[in-house]
Amino acid sequence: MNSKTCFVSGLMKDVDEDMIRLTFGEGSKQVESLGLIPISPLNVAHAVGENKTREEYLAAGLIELEQCEYIYMLRSWERSEGARLELEYARLKYVKVLWQSALDQYKQKPEFRKQSRRVKCEQCNSVFDESRIIYLNGVEHCPVCAHTDALLQLHEDGSEYKESEFTKKEAR
Ligand SMILES: [Zn+2]
Secondary structure (H helix, E strand, O other): OOOOEEEEEOOOOOOOHHHHHHHHHHHHHHHHHOOOEEEOHHHHHHHHOOOOOHHHHHHHHHHHHHOOOEEEEOHHHHHOHHHHHHHHHHHHOOOEEEEHHHHHHHHHOHHHHOOOOEEEEOOOOOEEEHHHOEEEOOEEEOOOOOOEOOEEEEOOOOOEOOHHHOOOOOOO
């Protein structure tokens, strides 16, 4: 399994080519902002070559998907037979599922820009602004390594909180 790669999944059938490039491009950028390497079905299709059947492109995509650690479901996934198939396959292969809709909800929260505390990821030791924490399905993800549940808050000067300083709310 290639770690940190993320397959981008969404509607492609009967969609204008420019629109596909736009939506999958946007999705790929969001995947990168999570610290993951996006695997776009557009590139997979390009590698497979032209004049193949839809089934052949889908099959090639599933082979790529199987090797990814994550799958990123674009908003359009529910309208796409192929994306629904990819989601099912991802679950079968224990590929972790990330949702564009969940990321959107988080960005719309009014408090999103106000947060300014520094946090550290215990997994990869990156230090970053709290506002960069990714919430997916209500779970905190490190924006660098995408690890969950390994975030420590830091003082404004960057020093780490001691365990005794954690409030009840912050304690896990
Ligand atoms: Zn991390």
